[in-house]
Structures are given as C-alpha cells and as structure tokens.
Amino acid sequence: METQIDRMKKELHTIRHQSAELHEKILDELRSCAISSNPGSAALTKLLHLQIDVATVEVKLDHTTRRLAKAQHRRSEIRERLLMHLAGTHAMLECEKKLSSRETTPPDSPITSEWPKIRI
Numbered sequence: 263m264e265t266q267i268d269r270m271k272k273e274l275h276t277i278r279h280q281s282a283e284l285h286e287k288i289l290d291e292l293r294s295c296a297i298s299s300n301p302g303s304a305a306l307t308k309l310l311h312l313q314i315d316v317a318t319v320e321v322k323l324d325h326t327t328r329r330l331a332k333a334q335h336r337r338s339e340i341r342e343r344l345l346m347h348l349a350g351t352h353a354m355l356e357c358e359k360k361l362s363s364r365e366t367t368p369p370d371s372p373i374t375s376e377w378p379k380i381r382i
Contacts, residue, residue, distance in 0.1 A: 263337050270330045277323045284316045 291309050298305075 263333070263340060267330065267333050267337060270326060270333060274323070274326045274330060277319060277326055281316065281319045281323060284312060284319055288312045288316065 288309065291305060291312065294305065
C-alpha cells in the first residue's frame with residue numbers, strides 16, 4: 263500500500279511538472295504573438311494544440327489526485343483495523359497471562375464432610 267501511494271505521489275509530481283511546462287509554453291507563445299505585428303494562423307494552431315495538451319494534463323492531474331486520495335483513505339482504514347486487531351490481541355494476551363498466574367487446580371474446600379459409615 264505504501265509503495266502504491268509513493269508511486270502515485272511521484273506520478274502526481276510528474277503531471278504537475280508537465281502542466282507547469284505547458285503553461286510556460288503557452289505564455290511564451292502568447293508573448294511572441296503580442297510582440298509580432300501579424301500573428302499568423304500557425305501561432306494560433308500551436309496555441310490551440312498547447313491548450314489541448316494542458317487540458318489533457320489537467321484531467322490526468324485530477325484523476326491522479328482522486329486516486330491518491332482514495333489510496334490514502336484506504337491506507338488509514340487498514341491502519342485503523344490493524345490497530346484494533348493489535349489492541350484485541352494485547353487484551354487477550356493480558357487476560358491469558360492473568361489466568362495462567364492463578365492456580366490451575368481449585369483450592370481445597372474448607373468444609374470436609376465424612377461419609378456416614380454404614381453398618382451391615
């Protein structure tokens with residue numbers, strides 16, 4: 263479970279990095295269009311493709327974020343169950359220890375009764 267969460271965190275980091283790079287590219291294209299006197303259709307096409315790439319990365323980012331949240335929730339549920347089992351096991355061992363420290367044979371009865379003798 264821990265390795266799965268670590269893998270998802272790395273994937274999330276990679277996707278965020280890709281998103282940041284794409285945003286930088288879009289900003290560079292917008293700056294170059296603003297500087298040039300005649301923005302051509304090639305620049306607009308490039309911006310459109312970059313925007314599509316950004317949208318794709320954002321969808322991946324949302325999906326990976328949801329998967330990570332589910333995995334972390336699952337991990338916390340598993341930890342909670344493990345702690346409950348450990349607590350139950352500890353309680354059972356303590357109870358067993360107390361029972362074994364007591365005498366295993368019942369104590370002698372303080373009342374002694376003799377059977378009446380029967381005469382024949």
